Amino acid sequence: KAGVTQTPRYLIKTRGQQVTLSCSPISGHRSVSWYQQTPGQGLQFLFEYFSETQRNKGNFPGRFSGRQFSNSRSEMNVSTLELGDSALYLCASSLRPGTGEAEAFFGQGTRLTVV
Amino acid sequence: TQLLEQSPQFLSIQEGENLTVYCNSSSVFSSLQWYRQEPGEGPVLLVTVVTGGEVKKLKRLTFQFGDARKDSSLHITAAQPGDTGLYLCAGASGNTPLVFGKGTRLSVIA
Secondary structure (H helix, E strand, O other): OOOOEEEOOEEEEOOOOOEEEEEEOOOOOOEEEEEEEEOOOEEEEEEEEEOOEEEEEOOOOOOEEEEEOOOOOEEEEEOOOOHHHOEEEEEEEEOOOOOOOOOOEEOOOEEEEEO | OOOOEEEOOEEEEEOOOOEEEEEEOOOOOOEEEEEEEOOOOOOEEEEEEOOOOOEEEEOOEEEEEOOOOOEEEEEEOOOOHHHOEEEEEEEEOOOOOOEEOOOEEEEEEO
């Protein structure tokens, strides 16, 4: 079966702009989580969606937002981009939310560079 | 806030050597997962350990979950260049999101 698909793979934006990233989970998976990965901080949790509802939110400013559609596809948006937002943004899908026994499958990520 | 500390942060070894990577926390987790991430790719799940004291083997990789479910280790026997990558541990607790360590970057030199 197809894996988790994230688009685009690479993105270069200017400070102050906004960006939308997309994630299509594995067919049948209804839970989607987003993470930001930087060399200094590692993977930091952004938010988690299950059946179109945000279940958990990480400690990020309100410039970071997300949503999930009825087909389980998810988008995250970052407004008023800052240089520090440059990172690899990873999406993970799983059958169930939150529990460590539900294997999480990651996409290849979107590499965002803010200049 | 639950934190996972991984050590060492970086490891460079010769092919054929053995190594151990550690993942420690002051918090108890219901399960702990190990991932490997290669450059330009997302993390790939290697194993999930659930029971305190549990040991799982995956070819040359041995994973152990501490008795108190606060720590875990990954031991690689006879490392090969193909083992090169970023090894991440992640803890799960109830319905909260996975908590990741910062990773151990392993380089195996032929």
